[in-house]
Structure formats: C-alpha cells, structure tokens
Amino acid sequence: MxxxxxxxxxxxxxxxxxxxxxxxxxxxxxxxxxxxxxxxxTVTIPLDLPVAKAKVEPNIEKPIVLSLNQEKELYLGNERLLGKDLGSEIDKLTKSKRDTVIFFQIDKRVPYEELMDVMNQLRSAGYFKIGLVGLETDRE
Incomplete structure (x- = not known):
C-alpha cells in the first residue's frame, strides 16, 4: 500500500x-x-449535643456559632479562641451589631459553671440574644 x-x-x-x-x-x-x-x-468540632424538641426555623443569614467542647475549648465558627477576648472577636464578626443572635452549642458533659461563665462574657460584651443549640431528634 x-x-x-x-x-x-x-x-x-x-x-x-x-x-x-x-x-x-x-x-x-x-x-x-x-x-x-x-x-x-465541612469539618466540624466533635460535640455530643443534647436533644431539642422545638420546631426548626429557616435561617435568613449566616449564623454566628459559638461552641464549647468537652475539653472546655471555646470555638467561634471553626476557629479556636486562644486567650482572645470573646467580646471583641464577636464584634468583628457582627460589625458591633448587638442585636445579632449568637448560637451557642455546648457539649452535654461540660459543667454548668463553664456554660454560665461564657454566657456572662457574652452579656458583658452586650450580646443578650443567645440561642442554645441542640439535636433535633434522639440518637438511637
């Protein structure tokens, strides 16, 4: 060929x-x-949350989530707060809007005293709208 x-x-x-x-x-x-x-x-902080039975409402804007885990480490979003002032860090995120709702999720093994300490820090910073986060249904 x-x-x-x-x-x-x-x-x-x-x-x-x-x-x-x-x-x-x-x-x-x-x-x-x-x-x-x-x-x-989508990595999150491992927490064992208590169960909530309230009806879930849709979110309008991106929520600000504050987390306290079993080792008593405080997280704002996915960033750990290491000796930083909680009020000033939340002010940066909310642009100092004091009427912003802060969603607070706490591991159920954290002592009540630690929970109240963080809530007192939020109140002294001027944030009074705090929503506690829990699971929707009981895990089997």
Whole structure:
C-alpha cells in the first residue's frame, strides 16, 4: 500500500470543528478537586449535643456559632479562641451589631459553671440574644 501526496490536490481549509477533549480533561480535573475539597471544608468540632424538641426555623443569614467542647475549648465558627477576648472577636464578626443572635452549642458533659461563665462574657460584651443549640431528634 502506498500513499501519494499530490501538491495540486491538497486544499488548505480551516478546521471548523471544536476540539472538546482538552475541555473535558479540564472539567474532570476540576470535578476531582471539588470532590476532594468539599468533605475537608465541612469539618466540624466533635460535640455530643443534647436533644431539642422545638420546631426548626429557616435561617435568613449566616449564623454566628459559638461552641464549647468537652475539653472546655471555646470555638467561634471553626476557629479556636486562644486567650482572645470573646467580646471583641464577636464584634468583628457582627460589625458591633448587638442585636445579632449568637448560637451557642455546648457539649452535654461540660459543667454548668463553664456554660454560665461564657454566657456572662457574652452579656458583658452586650450580646443578650443567645440561642442554645441542640439535636433535633434522639440518637438511637
């Protein structure tokens, strides 16, 4: 079998087709990146919360969550507060809006005295709207 190339029969034409193979490769790489990073970004603080039986209402804006775990470590969102002033850290998040609701979740093994200490810090900072967070149903 032989192939002959004839210069006179060759027409130069532009390719009008789009090569989608690189596009598909890039999209698959992005899909893999998102599949890996989403579970990492949803890491939460391990707490054993008590059960609440109240009806859940929808959130309008991003809530400010304050957490106190079994080791008595205080977290604002997912950041641990290490010797920082609780009032000034919440002021940064709320832009000093004192009527913002602070959601406070506490491990059920934390002594009541520790809970009241944090609530007193919130009250002295001017935050009086504090919502206690619990589980919706009892875990079996």
């Amino acid at each position: 032989s192939f002959q190339y004839n210069e006179s029969s060759y027409n130069e034409q532009e390719l009008s087709e789009i090569n989608v193979t690189p596009f598909i490769d890039v999209m698959l790489v992005l899909l893999i990146i998102f599949m890996v990073t989403v579970p990492i970004s």
